Amino acid sequence: MKLRPSESGTPSEAAGEAPDVLPATVPPVVVVMVTHDPGPWFEETLESIAAQTYAxxxxxxxxxxxxxxxxxxxxxxxxxxxxxxxxxxxxYGAAANHVSSLVEGAAFYLFCHDDVAMEPDAVRALVEEGFRSNGGILGPKLVEWNSPGRLLQVGMGADKTGVLSPYAEPGELDQEQHDSVRDVFVVPGACTLVRADLFEALGGFDDGIDYLGDDLDLCWRAHALGARVLVVPAARVRHLEALGERITVDDRRRRFARHRLRTSLVSYGLWHRIRVLPQALFFAVVEALYSVLAGHPEQARDVLSAWPWNLRRQRDVRARRKALATARRVDDSSVREFQVRGNARLNGLIRGQLGRRDDRVRQFARSSRDVAGAFQSGSRQLTGVFAIVLGVLLVVGSRDLLTGDIPAIGEFARFPEPGRMLGSWWSGWSRSGLGGAGGQPTGQAILGLLGYLFVGATGALRQVLILGCVPVGAVGAWRLARPIGSARASVASFAVYLALPVPYNALARGSWSGLLAYAASPWVILLLGRATGVAPFGPARLDADDPEVKVLHRRRLPGLVLSLGLILALVASVVPSFLVITAAVGVALALGSVFCFRVAGVLRLLVVAFGSIALAVVLHLPWSYELLTAPSWWDSVAGVGSTNGGPLSLGRVIRFESGPWGAPPLGWAFLVAGVLPVIIGRSWRLEWAVRAWFVVLVGWGVLWAGQAGHLPVGLPSAEVVLAPVAAGLSLAAALGLASFDIDLKAYRFGWRQILSVAAALGVVLGAAPLGAGLLDGRWRVPAGDHLTALDDVLSIDGDRPAHRVLWVGDPELLPVSGWRYDDDVAYAATDRGEPTVLDRLPEAPPGSTELLVDALRVADEGRTNRLGHLLAPMGIEYVVVSSRLAPSSTTITGQVPPPESLTDTLAQQLDLAEIPVTEGLLVYRNTASPGTRSVLPKREGERDHFTQAVLDDLADAAPALIHEHGAVGARGEVPEAGDVLISQTYDSGWQLRIDGVPVARRLDYGWASTFTTSRAGDAELTYETPFTHRLASVGQIGLWLVVIVVRRGVRRRERSAAAAAPPEQMSEETSEEMSEEMMA
Structure with missing residues (x-):
């Protein structure tokens, strides 16, 4: 390799010469650094080159x-x-191209900026990977100059219009999550290794691109020549990004737009230019319109000016396109496979492509009342567009969840086959914990029936019931505001409810209960509003000057109770605590009415609220009786996934920031829209705004009190509490828009008009962070779960003896619904292999389950170091301690280390062997466990207490009845005569037959069933469901059918009455008289 004498430009008089002879063992590499007024960092850059280990x-x-x-x-x-x-x-490109005339004999060129600092082995890593992977262009991992632990780039993708899409978020903490070599579409130009022959074949950089976009152009054309473009994270380079100080933001934006379009014009063939360029123009126009509306006309000018700039250079573009076509080896369709799908332009806008202005309000203040009028007329289109954008954002942001699998995190348990769910409900025996007889969760029957409606596709049913909650809630918000009579008010309610972070935090945290509450809350408030009969939900207190409001008939109480009762019963089948939330919403609305000195309809409101709750409780008998009569009934109803004493501050509660969404400062923006009707509203708009804010304030207050530890009991997950708060805020926003249309005209121009515009902007700004959902397409739901790593632990297939798994840890991180061990830890036990939704539905601790707590306390108090022996008769073969929601969880709410006292206690047990599985899980195998069904070894003495298990060595017990049969039974061989231990709570319904002959049953260890047999043989274990349970189940089915039929009949009569007698507007006195008559 030689550096040729300069043939152009002015060579430096003091320039050194490269050595004539270099080692032949490695290919020669030339670092090509382009400089322009380098700053004080330059010596550090040069020193990093001098420190390279490459020969x-x-x-x-x-x-x-x-x-x-x-x-x-x-x-x-x-x-x-x-x-x-x-x-x-x-x-930059034109300067770098001088390497072709100045250097000969090099195998690789390493193009770099003058503000990078390479690790000593960076060049070696790049060259080695180039030979290993036959790479044409290779780039390193770029990290921040002053914070090397944070990423800048690890390669980038690009969409069909050339908009870049980074694989790592700038500033993302480098935890080696991107440390695999992979093909990318673009490697950033700060430091790029290019094979010399490829560089010559490409004709070097595009001289028409001075700064910004040269890397996209070079890599795109390299793909067209069939070269591989790779990112090599083993090569690590710090980048100062000093170009940002040399070129203004506007200039950078302008250059990006021009050069991106130039690259598309050069790199695409005729067919793809015809297909893609109209789309690029459309997106440019949309971006320009958005920029103008957002107060950034300079942004619109820069985006649109890229087209005439390139048209003036068509001759040069055609020449470069022709040269590329001559060398091309890969068609455009193949190159498109390396690009990201969809359109990344919106992502670019969200990441800050739009400029900032501080004078938005100043321009508004220059006008007078005409501005408000203009905004009012224009907002009709803007409101609808915003709602459509949010709807599209919801679909696009959920694309990975819609097309892929939702991981089994938190409450997102997988669904078993429909027959198993119905069989479990019908059996009357709970397999949770140590098992027990009683009424089973109604949700098992409902989900089983839905599974059959989905033709057994329970995976699809699961996705619908999880993801479908979001649109159902959004439609409910639309319907909640529909009585207001303004389509824009409905759209505003829809948009605000959809933009609030409640459902997205619920998705990210695996809170199905939060999603169900989100789906139901607007419908609950709507029916409670209709119960009042007060305008706009009824004729009472309807003003004669409200032409937009649709005058409604007063709904009769039975129909409202039946409708709301069915909704609550469906939600409570999974989230029984939502009944208590509904009661709180009803009381909050009533208090708001009293605060406004408007008591009309309050009694009806309370009757419907508590009547529907009572109906839902009755529909869930006998399960609801089991929950309400449990010793810790509140834990059974609300679950132990409690937020009591949790990490949410008052600010996070108000911003709905229960998870990764809702961060400040934009998280506060929704409050402006919600407070607008309280300030400018009149008549029923002000009254209902006050009622809505009482719902909001009560919800915030209760959740904050629970978080601060001021409540004697815990609360359900934060999203369950925040869902009706979000519905109340969306109703307030809709009332604000109605007040803007009706009430604002009564005020002189001033701060109220400014506040109205700020409220609209607040909704847009509050929703802006959701645009980040476009990047990952899954709302930050973890990509995987722990169940894959636990396959060996959870498997019950083949000839393996049946066994239980004891789950211990933070209640919100367990994959099953558990019970409280202490303030910080919950426990649960499963015996069906992989946990399913059957293990997630709330139950009181069945049978002798609380003995698990007693066994853990014995070990925790240091009274034994053989906890495994105590757990062995219970069939516990594994103890799993969870500290993460999923392997990839990094948020505060997604990882909670277990108490040291717990881990220390488990580590001290002689019969618990730790098994390395995956980060976030501690797994111990019980070396003393015989499984859940086994023949006990003989020994003298009674087994009348669970602590006497320490005297037994059950590890050598012979497994029996290893095959599951039916909902709760088993089949298989009993290998020898003796005592057959069944690790289920003792119950007279358990029957064992060996070769068809019944075997006598007795109580062992003070809780379990043991069958003493004098023979071996094929056996069958069954549970004989009590007749009373069958009768109660049939009665429950009949009650549901009766309520559904009666409700349909009532609604049919109401519609007929409404059609026959159009309502008239009534005075307040008339409405109160009617209310008293109906209550009587």
Whole structure:
């Protein structure tokens, strides 16, 4: 390799010469650094090159007309470097292209900026991977200059219009999550290794691109030639990004737009230009319109000016396109496979492509009342557009969840086959914990029936019931505001409810209960509003000057109770605590009415609220009786996934920031929209705004009190509490828009008009962070779950003896619904292999389950170091301690380390062997466990207490009845005569037959069933469901059918009455008289 004498430009007089002979063991590499007035960091950059461990490395510095000659600075650190100075600054690409005339014999060129610092092995890592993977263009991992632990880039994708899509978020903490070599579409130009022959075949960089976009152009054309473009994270380079100080934001945006379009014009063939360029123009126009509406006309000008700029250079573009077509080896369709799907332009806008202005309000203040009128007329279209954008955002942001699998995190348990769910409900025996008889969760029957409606596709049913909650809630918000009579008010309610972070935090945290509450809350408030009969939900207190409001008939109480009762019963089948939430909402609305001195309809409201709750409780008998009569009934109803004493501050509660969504400052923006009707509203708009805010304030207050530990009991998950708060805020926003239309005209121009515009902007700004959902397409739901790592632990297939798994840890991180062990830890036990939704539905601790707590306390108090022996008769073969929601959880709410006292206690047990599985899980195997069904070894003495299990060595017990049969039974061989232990709570319904002959049953260990047999043989274990349970189940089915039929009949009569007698507007006195008659 030689550096040729300069043939153009002015060579440096003090330039050094490269050695004539270099080691032949490695291919020669030339570092090509383009400089332009480098800053004080330059020596550190040069020192990083001098420190490279690569043997055959030359250095060419091309100075782009710097004011001060950098030669002395270069040679002081790199005495053998060659410095080539140019008379004019023609851009980075044109300067870098001089390497072709100045260097010969190099195998690779390493193009880099003058503000990078390479790790000593960076060049070696890049070259080695180039040979290993036959790479044409390779780039390193770029990290921040001052914070090397944070990422800048690890390669980028690009959509069909050339908009870049980074694989790592700038500033993302480097935890080696991107440390695998992979093909990318673009490697950033700060440091790029290019094979010399490929560089010559490409004709070098595009001279028409001075700064920004040269990397996209070079890599795109390399793909067209069939070369591989790779990112090599083992090569680590710090980047100062000093170009941001040399080029203004506007100039950078303008150059990006121009060069992106130029690259598309050069790189695409005729067919793809016809297909893609109209789309690019459309997106440019949309971006320009958005920029104008957002107060950034300069952004619109820069985006649109890219088209005439490129049209003026069509001759040069055609020449470059022709040259590429001559060398092309890969067609456009194949190149498109390397690009990201969809359109990344919106992502670019969200990440800050739009400029900032501080004078939005100033321009508004220059006008007078006409501005408000103009805004009012224009907002009709903008409101609808915003709602459509949010709807599209919801679909696009959920694309991975819609097309892929939702991980089994938190409450997102997988669904078993429908027959198993119905069989479990019908059996009357709970397999949770240590098992027990009683009424089973109604949700088992409902989900089983839905599974059959989905033709057994329970996976699809699961996705519908999880993801479908969001649109159902949004439609409910639309319907909640529909009585207001303004389509824009409905759209505003829809948009605000959809933009609030409640459902997205619920998705990210695996809170199905939160999603169900989100789906139901607007419908609950709507029916409670209709119960009042007060305008706009009824004729009472309807003003004669409200032409937009649709006058409604007063709904009769039975129909409202039946409708709301069915909704609550369906939600409570999974989230029984929602009944208590509904009661709180009803009381809050009533208090709001009293605060407004409007008591009309309050009694009806309370009757419907508590009547529907009572109906839902009755519909769930006998399960609801089991919950309400449990010793810790509140824990059974609300679950132990409690937020009591949790991490949410008052600010996070108000911003709905229960998870990764809702961060400040934009998280506060929704409050402006919600407070608007309280300030400018009149008549029923003000009254209902006050009622809505009482719901909001009560919800916030209760959740904050629970978080601060001021409540005697815990609360359900934060999203369950926040869902009706979000519905109340969306109703307030809709009332604000109605007040804007009706009430604002009564005020002189001033701060109220400014506040109205701020409220609209607040909704838009509050929703802006949701645009980040476009990046991952899954609302930050973890990509995986722990169940894959636990396959061996959970498997019950084949000839393996049946066994239980004891789950211990933070209640919100367990994959099953558990019970409280202490303030910080919950426990649960499963015996059906992989946990399913059957293990997630709330139950009181069945049978002798609380003995698990007693066993853990014995070990925790230091009274034994053989906990495994105590757990062995219970069938516990594994103890799993969870500290993460999923393997990839990094948020505060997604990882909670277990108490040290718990882990220390488990580590001290002699019969618990730790098994390495995955980060976030501690797994111990019980070496003393015989499984859940086994023949006990003989020993003298009674087994009348669970602590006597320490005297037994059950590890050698012979497994029996290893095959599951039916909902709760088993089949298989009993290998020898003796005592067959069944690790289920003792119950007379358990029957064992060996070769068809019944076997006598007795109580062992004070809780379990043991069958003493004098023979071996094929056996069958069954549970004989009590007749009373069958009768109660049939009665429950009949009650549901009766309520559904009666409700349909009532609604049919109401519609007929409404059609026959159009309502008239009534005075307040008339409505109160009617209310008293109906209550009587």
């Amino acid at each position: 055959d490395l030359g250095v060419l510095v091309v100075d782009n007309a710097s004011d001060d000659d950098p030669t002395e600075r270069v040679l002081a650190v790199l005495p053998e470097a060659h410095v080539h100075r140019l008379d004019s600054d023609d851009g």
